[in-house]
Amino acid sequence: MIYATTFAFFILCVVLLWIGIPRRISEPWKFLARGRQMLIQRAREHNGKPFSILIPGNRLHLVSSKAHWEDLNNTSLNHLSSHVWSKEHFQPKYTFGYEWPDRRQDDGMPVIRAIRTLSNQFSGLRERYVSLMESDLNDALKIYIQPNGISVIPLWETVKRLGSRMNIMMLFGQHIANDSEFVDRGLKYIDEVTLVSEAAKSFPLFLMPLMSRIIRGRNLNAQYVREIATHLILDIFTHPEYLPALREEVKDVLGNPASDINKLPLLENFLIESIRFHCFLSTVVHRVPLKSFSFSDGYTVPKGEIVEFYQYSVMNDETIHSNPNEFNPKRFEGKARKATDISMEWPFWGNSKMACPGRFHVCNVAKLIAIYFITNFDCDVTNSHNPSFEFRDVSVPHPKWELIMRRRTM
Ligand code: HEM
Numbered sequence: 001m002i003y004a005t006t007f008a009f010f011i012l013c014v015v016l017l018w019i020g021i022p023r024r025i026s027e028p029w030k031f032l033a034r035g036r037q038m039l040i041q042r043a044r045e046h047n048g049k050p051f052s053i054l055i056p057g058n059r060l061h062l063v064s065s066k067a068h069w070e071d072l073n074n075t076s077l078n079h080l081s082s083h084v085w086s087k088e089h090f091q092p093k094y095t096f097g098y099e100w101p102d103r104r105q106d107d108g109m110p111v112i113r114a115i116r117t118l119s120n121q122f123s124g125l126r127e128r129y130v131s132l133m134e135s136d137l138n139d140a141l142k143i144y145i146q147p148n149g150i151s152v153i154p155l156w157e158t159v160k161r162l163g164s165r166m167n168i169m170m171l172f173g174q175h176i177a178n179d180s181e182f183v184d185r186g187l188k189y190i191d192e193v194t195l196v197s198e199a200a201k202s203f204p205l206f207l208m209p210l211m212s213r214i215i216r217g218r219n220l221n222a223q224y225v226r227e228i229a230t231h232l233i234l235d236i237f238t239h240p241e242y243l244p245a246l247r248e249e250v251k252d253v254l255g256n257p258a259s260d261i262n263k264l265p266l267l268e269n270f271l272i273e274s275i276r277f278h279c280f281l282s283t284v285v286h287r288v289p290l291k292s293f294s295f296s297d298g299y300t301v302p303k304g305e306i307v308e309f310y311q312y313s314v315m316n317d318e319t320i321h322s323n324p325n326e327f328n329p330k331r332f333e334g335k336a337r338k339a340t341d342i343s344m345e346w347p348f349w350g351n352s353k354m355a356c357p358g359r360f361h362v363c364n365v366a367k368l369i370a371i372y373f374i375t376n377f378d379c380d381v382t383n384s385h386n387p388s389f390e391f392r393d394v395s396v397p398h399p400k401w402e403l404i405m406r407r408r409t410m
Helices: 002-020 023-046 066-073 082-090 104-120 122-143 155-172 180-202 205-215 225-238 240-250 265-278 311-315 359-376
Strands: 051-055 058-063 151-154 283-289 306-310 377-382 388-391 394-397 402-407
Touching: 023 051, 023 058, 023 311, 023 388, 023 394, 058 066, 066 306, 082 283, 104 155, 104 359, 122 151, 122 155, 122 359, 151 155, 155 180, 155 225, 155 359, 155 394, 155 402, 225 240, 225 265, 225 359, 225 377, 225 394, 240 265, 240 359, 265 359, 283 311, 306 311, 359 377
Parallel strands: 058 306
Antiparallel strands: 051 058, 151 402, 283 306, 377 402, 388 394
């Protein structure tokens, strides 16, 4: 009840602000619900030049050219701080209950090395990932079976659980990945962190102890490997013209644990195109200048404001990807691009100053999930009218997407 009242109050505030309050106050609130579309419009108006927008609690500067990318890449994290951005974005005081010290060199580097090492173990863990998928999907097929004997599963929820269990297996081992209480608690925790951090940026801080108590114990959406895997499954089954070739390419993979899932060019191109097409995070390389920062073209970001690279613009740049609005995995044929690449033209995993060490694991897991679905099921997709759900600058698969699944007979 208290949650419903707070939510209604929140919606009322947003509507009132939307209709009649000066832009300085209303723009940050609008950003929460329409941020992605606001950035698209603003970027169009500025025609590739840097621009800024008010967001809850701060001003966000967006850059998208090669020169800006190089400037970001060549500037020390002691000047353009990722840590300060993380603290502002995740609000650890309210989400985790304590302040984060900046200890990337001492604590962070061993974690990064551990993630790389664990990602390299993928081929050894592959069989366990497959049996985990088998058991999760068998459960889902039984739970969501219809009277006509066909199962219609909620795609987002199913892949969310699957992806999380695979992450947990990589990080903590099989025993913990099989502990459903741990998995449920972990999923809920990520959701709570997302919501509490958003509230901390949007509500006056004196309300935060109350907001934090209200939110904890509720279950909403968050982002992870699952966006990529869910989009990939959707793209595969909404483009059935590629299925015969995909099935041919992956037909021996599950039966042969020694096969290399990084040598499947059509699937690789499908994954790259899926990431490009949905570009579920509009921005990347998030930084806060500890003192005022000027790009080489003179554009200046004052101390304490946020600067990000607007990757949506690159992913939809006609000069890099012709007909960017068309889903076309073949555009990457013969280009030797990998989904895990790092470059200005493929900014998804950050720049070389701080590239994501989890990217190999994420792409391996997404491919393995796709291979499992392609090999074992014929699927149709429902809910084609609501492709995604947008929040701030992010677009996640709509939770209402469902897969009508029939086991293939081989
Ligand atoms: C869809 C999933 C993911 C996306 C899109 C993603 C994206 C990114 C990006 C863009 C960065 C660079 C941040 C910056 O420069 O500001 C980053 C850093 C990082 N990511 Fe990921 N990531 C994902 C999943 C993961 C996973 C699964 C792990 C761990 C298993 C992970 C661990 C890290 C770590 C530790 C860093 C910091 C690296 C450093 O300090 O040098 N990420 N990620």
